[in-house]
Amino acid sequence: MSALELTLIGIGTGNPEHLTLQAIRAMNAQDLILIPQKGAGKDDLAGLRRSICDxxxxxxxxxxxxxxxPVRDPAIEGYRARVDHWHDAIAEAWRGAMAQHPTARRVALLVWGDPSLYDSTLRIAARLEPEPRxxxxxxxxxxxxxxxxHAIPLNEIGAPFMVTTGRQLRDHGWPEGVDTLVIMLDGDCAFQTLPPAGVTIWWGAYVGMAEEIIRHGPLAEVAEDIIATRAAARAAHGWIMDIYLLRRG
Structure with a gap:
């Protein structure tokens, strides 16, 4: 059994006040906290993690x-193959960083949002050998x-909802059996592919942060504004994290 104890700490959406007491205690119990650096134009992401630590x-x-x-290799054919290769490379980057501190036994990564929802940190951790606790x-x-x-409930009374990705919405349209969708990981504003009649959108970028931007309204009326606002925000910050809820009826 490995002596390494790896802790994946959900840090919310960039606001230090989103940290739970459990997260704060866990951060202070570590030997080492690894901070990913995403390169030029995305220094804010590493900086935000460091400011939370401070x-x-x-x-x-x-x-x-x-x-x-590491970044995904566009030369690799197939989405899943590209992701698998990328995750292998990230696990190797973790190993390299930890190898520089061989006495560290309690190591943590600060995960944007939560490690359970559309995040691959757990899958990457499973690639480490020997397997950590x-x-x-x-x-x-x-x-x-x-x-x-937006001060809204996620679901309507007694009704289901679905959390999915922009890729799935773009490729397969609105899933059957649900009237409420939450769309994550959408770099191309996939809501443009939907017939807008009867659809309301609640959109947000940098939610919970000082830079938070939100828009809401009938999709037919606010779609163009969201697209333009998103492009301007990404250009200004060098990165963007956004999410939106769609509801029919």
């Missing part, structure tokens, strides 16, 4: 170590941040 760490023995996050600290998700920002 705000809540009281244990001076905790070391903060950055590592360069993994602890997951849940965090506030962007889904929760979105509904809170």
């Amino acid at each position: 705000e809540v760490l009281t244990n001076e023995a905790v070391q903060i170590v950055g590592f360069d996050l 993994i602890t997951v600290i849940p965090g506030i998700t962007s889904l929760q941040g979105l509904t809170a920002a």
